[in-house]
Amino acid sequence: MSRILGVLGGMGPAATVAFLARVQALTPAEGDADHIRVVMDLNPQVPDRNVRPGEAEEELGRMAARLAAAGAHVIAMPCNTAHGQAAAIRAVCAAQGLKFIDMITATADAAAASGARRIGVLATPGGERLYQAVLAARGVEAVLLDGADRETFMGLVYGVKRGDVGETARAGMRGLARALADAGAKALIAGCTEVPLLLRAEEAAAPLTDSADVLARACVEACL
Template sequence: MKAQARKVLGVLGGMGPAATVAFLARVQALTPAGGDEDHIRVIADINPQVPNRHAQPEAAGRVLGEMALRLKAAGAEVLAMPCNTAHAHAAAIRAAGLPFIDMVAETAKAAKAGAAKEEATARTGARRIGVLATLGGEALYAEALAAEGVEMVRLSEADRARFMSVVFGVKAGDVGSAQRAAMRDLAAALVAAGAEGVIGGCTEVPLLLDAADLGVPLTDSAEVLARACVEMCL
C-alpha cells in the first residue's frame, strides 16, 4: 500500500504526557514498515493543560472538543485519545465529525477475547475481569464489559485510593521499584477477588506493570488502542 493511501492519525494527548509518549512509541512499533515512508502520519496535540477530568468535567469536555477540531483542521482523518477516563467526553470529540476509536470499548472486547483464549473457551457463564482504573474509568469499563457479557471486578475503596496515589506518582515521574511493587499488589488483589483477567484501564498502568507480573491475562488499553489505530490508518 502506498503511503499516501494511509489515513492521518490525530492524537488527543497529554493526559498524562509520559503515557502519551509511550502510546506513540507503540503505534510506531506496531506499524509494519520497511522505511520511514511506510509509517503512519501522526498529528498529536500533547496538552497537559486539559482541565481535570474528575474535578472539572464540563471544562475538560469543552477543551477536548476544541482539540479534536484543531486536529481535524491540521489534516487528521482518524482520532484517538490514550486516556481512558477522558472517554467520558467522547461525544464532544466525535462532534468534530471524524471517526474516533473508542479505547474503552476496544479494550473490553480484547480482554474478553484474551480471557476466553487463556481458558480455551472451556467455561460457560459470565467471565470476571478486574480493572485498574480511576473511578471514572471504572464506570466506563463497567458499561463496556457489561455490553460484552462480562462482570467487572473492582478494587476495594482503600485499594482504589492507593491506586490513585500510584498513578499520581507516575505523573510526577516516579516509576521506581516501590511503585511497581504497589501496582503488582493491586493487580494481585483483583485476581484474589476472582478476576480471570486484568485490564490496565489507565494508561499509566503499563508504565509499571507487565504481563509477566500476573498469572492471568493482562490487557493493556494503550496497546489495544495502538493496534486499533494502526489497523484503521492502514
C-alpha cells in the same frame, strides 16, 4: 498513502509518549515513509477529568477540531478516563467525517475475547464506570478495587505523572493486580494508560489486556 492519525494527548504526557512509541513499533515499515503520519496535541492543561469533567469536555472538543483542521483522518485519545467526556470529540468527528476509535469499547472487546466472565479493572473511578457498563453489555462482571486499594491506585497514577516509576511504585501496582485476582478476576484490564508504565503483562497476577496497546493496534489498522 496511509491515513493521518490525530492524537489527543497529554493525559498524562508520559503515557502519551509511550502510546506513540507503541504505534511506531507496531507499524510494519521498511523505512521512514512507510510509517503513519501523526498530528498531535499533547496538552497537559486539559482540566482534570475526575473533578472538572465539563471543562475537560469543552477543551477536548477544541483539541479535536484543531486536529481535524490539521488534516487528521482518524482520531484517538490515549486516556481511558477522558472517554467519559468524549461527546464533543464525537461531534467533531461526525461533522468532519472522521473516525474516532473508542478505546474503552476496543479494550473491553479484546478482554472479553479471552472468555473470562469476571475481569478486574485497574482504572480511575471514572474509568471504572466506563468499563463496568461496557463489560456488563458483554455479559462480563467487572471486578473493582475498593477502599484503601483504590486510594493506593490513584496515588500510583499521580505518582507516574510526577515521574515516579521506581520499584516501590511497580511493586504497588503488582499488589493491586494481585488483589483483583484474589477477588476472583480471571483476567485484568489496564484501564488507565499509566498502568503499563508500572506493570508488565508477564508480572500481572492474571492475563492482562493493556488498553494503550489495544488502541495502538487499532490505530495502525485504521490508518493502514
